[in-house]
Amino acid sequence: xxxxxxxxxxxxxxxxxxxxxxxxxxxxxxxxxxxxxxxxxxxxxxxxxxxxxxxxxxxxxxxxxxxxxxxxxxxxxxxxxxxxxxxxxxxxxxxxxxxxxxxxxxxxxxxxxxxxxxxxxxxxxxxxxxxxxxxxxxxxxxxxxxxxxxxxxxxxxxxxxxxxxxxxxxxxxxxxxxxxxxxxxxxxxxxxxxxxxxxxxxxxxxxxxxxxxxxxxxxxxxxxxxxxxxxxxxxxxxxxxxxxxxxxxxxxxxxxxxxxxxxxxxxxxxxxxxxxxxxxxxxxxxxxxxxxxxxx
Amino acid sequence: xxxxxxxxxxxxxxxxxxxxxxxxxxxxxxxxxxxxxxxxxxxxxxxxxxxxxxxxxxxxxxxxxxxxxxxxxxxxxxxxxxxxxxxxxxxxxxxxxxxxxxxxxxxxxxxxxxxxxxxxxxxxxxxxxxxxxxxxxxxxxxxxxxxxxxxxxxxxxxxxxxxxxxxxxxxxxxxxxxxxxxxxxxxxxxxxxxxxxxxxxxxxxxxxxxxxxxxxxxxxxxxxxxxxxxxxxxxxxxx
Numbered sequence: 444x445x446x447x448x449x450x451x452x453x454x455x456x457x458x459x460x461x462x463x464x465x466x467x468x469x470x471x472x473x474x475x476x477x478x479x480x481x482x483x484x485x486x487x488x489x490x491x492x493x494x495x496x497x498x499x500x501x502x503x504x505x506x507x508x509x510x511x512x513x514x515x516x517x518x519x520x521x522x523x524x525x526x527x528x529x530x531x532x533x534x535x536x537x538x539x540x541x542x543x544x545x546x547x548x549x550x551x552x553x554x555x556x557x558x559x560x561x562x563x564x565x566x567x568x569x570x571x572x573x574x575x576x577x578x579x580x581x582x583x584x585x586x587x588x589x590x591x592x593x594x595x596x597x598x599x600x601x602x603x604x605x606x607x608x609x610x611x612x613x614x615x616x617x618x619x620x621x622x623x624x625x626x627x628x629x630x631x632x633x634x635x636x637x638x639x640x641x642x643x644x645x646x647x648x649x650x651x652x653x654x655x656x657x658x659x660x661x662x663x664x665x666x667x668x669x670x671x672x673x674x675x676x677x678x679x680x681x682x683x684x685x686x687x688x689x690x691x692x693x694x695x696x697x698x699x700x701x702x703x704x705x706x707x708x709x710x711x712x713x714x715x716x717x718x719x720x721x722x723x724x725x726x727x728x729x730x731x732x733x734x735x736x737x738x739x
Numbered sequence: 740x741x742x743x744x745x746x747x748x749x750x751x752x753x754x755x756x757x758x759x760x761x762x763x764x765x766x767x768x769x770x771x772x773x774x775x776x777x778x779x780x781x782x783x784x785x786x787x788x789x790x791x792x793x794x795x796x797x798x799x800x801x802x803x804x805x806x807x808x809x810x811x812x813x814x815x816x817x818x819x820x821x822x823x824x825x826x827x828x829x830x831x832x833x834x835x836x837x838x839x840x841x842x843x844x845x846x847x848x849x850x851x852x853x854x855x856x857x858x859x860x861x862x863x864x865x866x867x868x869x870x871x872x873x874x875x876x877x878x879x880x881x882x883x884x885x886x887x888x889x890x891x892x893x894x895x896x897x898x899x900x901x902x903x904x905x906x907x908x909x910x911x912x913x914x915x916x917x918x919x920x921x922x923x924x925x926x927x928x929x930x931x932x933x934x935x936x937x938x939x940x941x942x943x944x945x946x947x948x949x950x951x952x953x954x955x956x957x958x959x960x961x962x963x964x965x966x967x968x969x970x971x972x973x974x975x976x977x978x
Contacts, residue, residue: 447965449871450885454762454792455755457885459962462899463951463969465889467755469793471786476868478860483824485793487800487890 446482448473458482527552530613531606533575533621536599537586539564547613549575549620554582564589575617576624583632592632600625601637748809751799755886758799762792768810769795772817787821794820867961874959881923881953883946891946896972901936902944903973906951908934916956925949 449465450457456470458479469483529552535541539561544553554570556562564585570578579600586592600621607614618638625634751758762769773787774780781787797820798813806812878884893899908930909915918926925945931938941948954966 447867447871447962449962450875452755452759454759455796457889459965461965461968462972463903463966464894464899465885465892465947465950467793467796467886467889469786469789471789472784474864474868475871476864476866478864478867483790483793486797 444480446479448475448477448479451475455485526550529553530610531617532603533617534599534601534603535579535582536601537583537596538591539586541565541582543570543575543578545575545617547610549617551575551578554578560591564591575620579624583628596633598632598634599637600634604638744809745804748799748802749804752802755796755890758796761799762795765795765813766792768813769817772814773821776818776821786824790821790824791817870959870961874954874957874962877953877957878950881949883950887946888950891944893944893947898940898944899969900972900976901940902948902951903969903971904976905930905934905936905941905948905973906955907970907973909952910955916952919949919952 444460446458446460446466446468448456449459451470451473454470456468456473458466458468458473460466466482467485467487469485471479471483473479526546526548528546529544530547531545533543533545534557535543540557541561541564542553542555542557543551544555546552551570551573554565554568556565564582568581568585573581583592583598592598602614602618602621606617618636621636625636628634747757747761751761769791770781770788773785773791777785777787781791794817795813798809798816801816802809802812875885878888893902909919912933915926915930925941925948927938927941927945930936931941951966951969954962955970
């Protein structure tokens, strides 16, 4: 490469190379107009100079700040990941069957439709950034509006059992939360949490019936509710039903048992003596009446 | 003392003229540093001094006040640059030094100069010198100096080609060239829009582009030979 010297100073010279670049070079006693072959170019970095200044300034004064900011970002991104991690699912059965995915704070991450009705029900439903209570409220409202839920219909909730093994604290907390929700809404809806043995015992049969026949129409369904269940009052008012149902088997049994026994006993008054002599009879009779369901 | 040199260095960063003056002032220091590295006394005609001076320029540009004493920094840079130079020369010529005399007591530098130093080259050099002086005057009327132009010369080939494209565009559009000649300024926004080169590139290399336009359009034959390459690169970019 040939260079044309175009400007000379004591400490440096400016040369023009054959590609059209003007370069500052070491001045080996050059003269203007001279053509030279070997030059020593000045290494210059005016742009990086200012950049370095900025970087050194940043280093000096903002390094701790940047470090703190980085930690905060990492922390929050960690939280973000945690918040988007599904911990468990609540299954909801009205007639539409719905699954609600929850994170550790009971924020709703997904709402899925299990059957066709649910798909229609949830078509335009937005669950983002809502917690479980709100979503339950809103879905129940929606179901009501779409005639899936009249006052007699029952709603079943079920927490997936898998989360009990994986995260017991969450499971119990969420169960409590759902129970609280059920209690606070007991005047409006008849809701049963299937996992909870207190509420589910006697109702299990009727719920399974409805959930296995999702396509039957609503009026028929609500009638069906009334027909097979002998005591209609509990269906109308959920609170009463729960207390009554729990007590009913015990109380009814007691009354019928004693009255029946008494009557028959009194009728056969002539046998009294013989009867009382044989103490065995008394015992067996008592036991028998205990075991036999015929008395009901 | 140390404070005054920092102020001087800072003002030298701003312009090469100031830097040149500062170097004249510190020439004894540069000489002593070069002598230490070369292990012999250095006078004004030695390459080591030239290298030392350019290293001092680099030191001025790279110096950061908070990183320590300027002169010790400059001293290290001078030493390193001279060592680099020795290494490079020994690779090219198989000799320790350019000026080391051989058996006949003639240095390598003298031999090479002898080959080029013909009657003809002196004549060419004289023509070139006149042309460059003339060009320098024209550039001065645009408030440009070769040093300024050197500072704005693109280093990357791609940028150089972009600048060539911009120059070519102006040459192909005489109205724009007239406008430039009249105002003495590069219409950056217009040029960027029409030649489709980024405004940032044009701004950063404004002086260089302007200089190449002047060289191309005012018949500076010898200098133009050197600048031709830029336009060729620019044309390639257009294709």
